[in-house]
């Protein structure tokens with residue numbers, strides 16, 4: 378696919394084969410990207426659709442639907458215990474680039490942060506920007522923060538893993554199916570802990586909810602690094 382400028386649009390902006398552009402989008406296309414009438418760009422709805430569009434005044438004409446093949450063959454839900462400060466921004470950005478489907482910010486026994494509504498909006502904005510820059514077809518869903526024990530109970534997938542740096546657990550990469558075996562039954566769920574780690578009780582509860590404890594290697598990773606490493610291992614298993 379030719380490299381073109383891309384913008385995210387809301388599905389409600391589509392009217393048959395026209396895109397009704399917002400003043401902000403017009404400013405971005407005209408002033409920032411310096412596109413003129415007749416120039417082409419890519420519009421993406423974050424729900425799997427991309428179109429080649431042509432700027433015509435305050436609207437854009439859809440020329441064709443584009444096929445995008447940047448998504449992983451399996452849906453991945455990450456349950457990430459909220460790290461300190463702005464660490465979660467980095468988790469959202471990097472994991473979106475790596476192909477995550479859904480991120481659940483979880484409040485665990487040792488989580489120090491209780492995030493505001495503005496934080497959630499910020500994470501959703503970061504996910505949209507990262508999806509756009511990494512040419513994803515979908516913008517990952519960022520759910521509202523939830524208590525870890527509640528999150529454990531709302532998981533249907535048979536493939537569930539909890540990352541734990543201590544203990545003699547199998548390496549995550551040895552638990553993953555390879556490219557030929559991978560199926561998207563109900564996807565894959567991965568949980569990673571906060572700076573202080575999971576409590577014993579949390580690990581017990583996760584095992585009772587059919588989570589398999591796994592290792593990400595011999596070194597203790599930061600709470601921000603662990604989900605990125607876990608996701609990288611999944612992408613390697615699916616794509617290499």
Ligand code: SAM
Nearest residue numbers: 540541542569570573574592593596597598603
């Ligand atoms: N304070 C904890 C300790 O000393 O064991 C370390 C917690 S670590 C900074 C944060 C989280 O990252 C952990 O709860 C775990 O989910 C994940 N993690 C870090 N290193 C890991 C490893 N080598 N294997 C599996 N998970 C790891």
